[in-house]
Amino acid sequence: xxxxxxxxxxxxxxxxxxxxxxxxxxxxxxxxxxxxxxxxxxxxxxxxxxxxxxxxxxxxxxxxxxxxxxxxxxxxxxxxxxxxxxxxxxxxxxxxxxxxxxxxxxxxxxxxxxxxxxxxxxxxxxxxxxxxxxxxxxxxxxxxxxxxxxxxxxxxxxxxxxxxxxxxxxxxxxxxxxxxxxxxxxxxxxxxxxxxx
Amino acid sequence: xxxxxxxxxxxxxxxxxxxxxxxxxxxxxxxxxxxxxxxxxxxxxxxxxxxxxxxxxxxxxxxxxxxxxxxxxxxxxxxxxxxxxxxxxxxxxxxxxxxxxxxxxxxxxxxxxxxxxxxxxxxxxxxxxxxxxxxxxxxxxxxxxxxxxxxxxxxxxxxxxxxxxxxxxxxxxxxxxxxxxxxxxxxxxxxxxxxxxxxxxxxxxxxxxxxxxxxxxxxxxxxxxxxxxxxxxxxxxxxxxxxxxxxxxxxxxxxxxxxxxxxxxxxxxxxxxxxxxxxxxxxxxxxxxxxxxxxxxxxxxxxxxxxxxxxxxxxxxxxxxxxxxxxxxxxxxxxxxxxxxxxxxxxxxxxxxxxxxxxxxxxxxxx
Numbered sequence: 344x345x346x347x348x349x350x351x352x353x354x355x356x357x358x359x360x361x362x363x364x365x366x367x368x369x370x371x372x373x374x375x376x377x378x379x380x381x382x383x384x385x386x387x388x389x390x391x392x393x394x395x396x397x398x399x400x401x402x403x404x405x406x407x408x409x410x411x412x413x414x415x416x417x418x419x420x421x422x423x424x425x426x427x428x429x430x431x432x433x434x435x436x437x438x439x440x441x442x443x444x445x446x447x448x449x450x451x452x453x454x455x456x457x458x459x460x461x462x463x464x465x466x467x468x469x470x471x472x473x474x475x476x477x478x479x480x481x482x483x484x485x486x487x488x489x490x491x492x493x494x495x496x497x498x499x500x501x502x503x504x505x506x507x508x509x510x511x512x513x514x515x516x517x518x519x520x521x522x523x524x525x526x527x528x529x530x531x532x533x534x535x536x537x538x539x540x
Numbered sequence: 541x542x543x544x545x546x547x548x549x550x551x552x553x554x555x556x557x558x559x560x561x562x563x564x565x566x567x568x569x570x571x572x573x574x575x576x577x578x579x580x581x582x583x584x585x586x587x588x589x590x591x592x593x594x595x596x597x598x599x600x601x602x603x604x605x606x607x608x609x610x611x612x613x614x615x616x617x618x619x620x621x622x623x624x625x626x627x628x629x630x631x632x633x634x635x636x637x638x639x640x641x642x643x644x645x646x647x648x649x650x651x652x653x654x655x656x657x658x659x660x661x662x663x664x665x666x667x668x669x670x671x672x673x674x675x676x677x678x679x680x681x682x683x684x685x686x687x688x689x690x691x692x693x694x695x696x697x698x699x700x701x702x703x704x705x706x707x708x709x710x711x712x713x714x715x716x717x718x719x720x721x722x723x724x725x726x727x728x729x730x731x732x733x734x735x736x737x738x739x740x741x742x743x744x745x746x747x748x749x750x751x752x753x754x755x756x757x758x759x760x761x762x763x764x765x766x767x768x769x770x771x772x773x774x775x776x777x778x779x780x781x782x783x784x785x786x787x788x789x790x791x792x793x794x795x796x797x798x799x800x801x802x803x804x805x806x807x808x809x810x811x812x813x814x815x816x817x818x819x820x821x822x823x824x825x826x827x828x829x830x831x832x833x834x835x836x837x838x839x840x841x842x843x844x845x846x847x848x849x850x851x852x853x854x855x856x857x858x859x860x861x862x863x864x865x866x867x868x869x870x871x872x873x874x875x876x877x878x879x880x881x882x883x884x885x886x887x888x889x890x891x892x893x894x895x896x897x898x899x900x901x902x903x904x905x906x907x
Contacts, residue, residue, distance in 0.1 A: 395811035398791040399798050406796060436812070474810040477779040500808060525802050 374532050375519050378496060382467045382536045383427035386410060389418035391454045392486040393445065394434035396474045403530040404430070410537060417445075417453065420460030428537070429461040431470045431494070434478030435486050447482050451489060458493055469536065470494040472509070473526045475502035484508065492516035496536065498529050564598040564673025571696055572652045572669060577603045577659035577892065584668075584755035587762065588744055591755060595707045596748045598673040600759055603890075604660030605631040632663040632887035633763050634875050637756060637822065638771040639668075640736045642675030642699025643846050645689070646838050646863035647771025649696070653868055653894070653903065663879075663888035666763050671756060672736040674703040674748065680846045689852055692906030700846065703734035703749045710747045718820025719743060719750070720828075725819055737770070740825035760831055767832045767878045767888075770822040771867050773840035776858065781839040784870070785812040787827040793878040794834055800873035805866050805897075832878050836870045838863040853904065861901035868893050868900070 388404060390397035397416050404410040412430065415422050423429060431454070440450055461468055470490045472478060491497050491512040498521045499509050513520040523529050565583050574581070580602040585592035636654065638647035651669035658665075670676055676699035679687040687698040705712070715727035718738050732738045734749050742753025760768060774780040784794040791811060798809040814833075818824040826833035839858045842850040852860045872893045879888045894900050901907075 395791055395813050398795040398811060402792055402795040403799060406792075407799065473808070475782075475808060477781075477783065477810050502808070525806070526799060526808055527802055 371519065371521050372523060372528075374496065374521055374536050378519065379535050380538050382469065382495070383538050384411075384540045385426050386412040386428040386430055386537065387418070387423035387426035388412050388414045388430040388432060389423070389457060390416045391431040391433050391450075391457075391470075391490050392435035392478075392483060393417060393440045393450055394432060394436045394474055394478055396434055396478060397432035399473060399526060400430065400432045400471055400529075400533075403526060404533060408530055408534050410534065411540070417450075418457065419453070420456050423457075423461070423466075424464075426466065428467045428469065429457070430533070431457075431468065431490050433470055433472045433483070433487050433490055434474045435480070435482035436478070447485065451485060454486065454489060458490070462493070468494045469533065470497045471529060471533070472497070472499040472503040473529060475500060476505065479503060479506075479508075488512060491518060494518055496521065498523065498532050500524070500526055500529055562595060562677070563593050564595050564670065564676075567595070567673050567676060567697070568599050568670045571694060572655050574601060575656045575658070577657075578655060579603060579606065582759075584752055584759070587755040587758035588751045590744075591748070591751055594748060595674040595677055595704065596672070596752045598668060598670050598752070601655045601667045601669070602664065603654070603658060603667070604662070604664040606664075630764055632879065632884050633666065633765050634663070634767040634769070634879070634888055635666040635668070635760055635763065635765045636769045636771065636871060637668045637671050639670040639676065640672050640770065640822070641701040641772060642670065642672055642697065643679075643701055643843065644771070644773035644840060645696065645698055645852070646773055646840065646860060646867055647836075649691075649860070649864045649904070650771055650867035650871065653864065653900070654871070654890075654892070657903075658890050658892035661889045661891060662886060663890075664763070665888070665890060666759065666765065668756060668759070672699075672703055672749070672752060674707045674752075675699040675701065675736070677707065678704045679848075681848045687846075687848055691853075691904050698842075698846065698852075701735065702731060703736070705734065708734060708748055720825065721819035722816055725817075737772075737822055738820035740820055740822055741829075757826070757829070760826060760829065765831055766882065766884070767875060768822070768826050768834075769871055769874055770826075770833065770835045771871070772835055772837050773843065773863065774837045775843045776839045776841055778837075778839070780812065780837045782807055782809050782866075783812050783837045784809055784874070785814055785818075785823050785835040785837070786833065787814045787823065790827070790832050790834065790878065793832065793874065793881045796877040796881075797834075797870065797873035800877065801866065801870050804869045804873075805862075807866050809870075832882065834874050834878070836867060836874070838866055859901075861897050861904055864904070865894055865897045865900040 582600040585597045591597040638651040676697040688695040712730035716733040739753035741757040743750040814823040823833045823835045
């Protein structure tokens with residue numbers, strides 16, 4: 344009886360560990376130690392979804408953190424030739440898409456081409472989501488579902504992952520997820536990932 | 541039977557007279573206590589005389605150096621006489637407009653804070669705290685009776701998004717198209733003709749709301765305003781809450797401001813593009829004039845129906861002090877970053893912004 348209880352307890356403990364382990368891996372507040380300083384320079388920032396939040400990541404990276412990344416909100420694949428790390432700022436903005444004269448399907452096609460080129464060139468990919476719930480919804484989710492699984496790491500400002508979409512996608516794809524409380528903190532994570540120039 | 545109708549008719553006529561009689565200038569003067577930083581007070585009727593004495597006339601408070609001082613100095617050294625350098629010698633001027641929608645009170649109160657507590661030691665700041673004063677004379681919940689929020693011994697009107705229909709010169713059209721909208725623009729509901737933030741750049745001989753829009757546009761031109769902020773609020777669930785809306789060319793200044801706002805308030809903002817579908821909006825139409833225009837949105841828990849049961853002061857998620865504080869820090873960050881990015885570092889120096897939510901809370905409640 345006692346032995347049976349121990350086996351059950353052991354089995355329970357294994358199950359709990361198995362359930363919690365991915366959360367520990369995929370909901371960190373800082374980048375995994377093994378990834379620090381491993382993303383090669385130069386970096387290049389573009390939006391995935393035409394969100395204006397890409398401008399925030401640009402000034403964060405370049406004006407505040409002096410990372411010197413290239414930037415174009417709706418970059419074509421040829422725009423980042425020579426860059427080694429691609430930063431995708433996720434979030435569909437109907438206003439942004441309208442301003443760019445694009446439909447969501449056209450934007451998805453552009454982002455697919457950008458990702459394909461980055462993978463072909465052996466670039467590392469960082470996906471960032473900074474817009475909170477305002478950058479979630481059907482259109483944004485399509486963008487997120489496209490980009491998160493093909494990223495080397497995903498950084499999300501809390502609020503954007505309130506429903507656990509990023510957690511699920513990253514867990515399934517084995518992509519580390521860093522969840523932070525602020526855009527400034529997201530910048531610190533981004534900087535910690537970059538190799539020295 | 542006739543007597544039965546006569547009394548309501550008389551009351552209605554009285555109401556019409558009373559709502560039409562009070563000048564918006566008097567209304568605003570009853571709410572705000574100008575501080576030592578105010579150097580001049582003008583009103584929209586200085587720019588559109590037809591507004592004088594109407595509920596649409598509203599004060600423009602000016603802080604900092606007089607516009608004429610620098611131009612007079614320019615004239616002394618001959619630059620003015622030669623017809624050049626007037627613009628460069630004039631003080632760097634920014635504007636803050638609030639209360640375009642009179643129910644979005646955090647913006648109005650942020651503007652009142654600046655009028656009461658700020659001093660401009662370099663440059664010039666024009667503030668229109670109740671851009672649509674007519675909107676403050678009525679409320680959705682009480683027809684002609686404006687709702688009041690009592691703060692520190694004063695009654696602040698919680699109005700509505702639109703001008704008071706009884707104070708307009710014309711009934712609403714069936715459909716409304718902003719003045720400079722493209723031919724493809726889908727017409728709006730007729731009541732939007734009373735939405736000040738759909739009427740820019742306005743018209744000097746249109747309906748009163750259009751005249752108010754024209755007067756604000758004329759003020760921006762007359763003051764050579766370089767940067768203009770428009771303070772608003774949105775429904776809690778709106779994607780616009782905690783956002784800055786601006787034209788693409790000014791996104792970098794907005795982005796830097798968003799980072800500063802997060803640093804000082806802990807609130808993360810997102811950015812929205814202004815574009816031609818925003819015909820009639822401040823950020824689009826002022827931007828066309830070369831003004832760096834930014835619209836700031838905080839959440840208002842009573843919107844969209846202006847629910848009178850909502851406790852504005854102590855709401856758990858969006859207390860008034862937080863919203864006013866964020867508006868003020870956003871104003872500071874936008875003015876600093878936009879002026880720096882336009883190469884005018886230190887051209888506009890404003891002192892007196894709050895350093896904590898608690899400070900704003902004490903001001904609101906008179907503690």
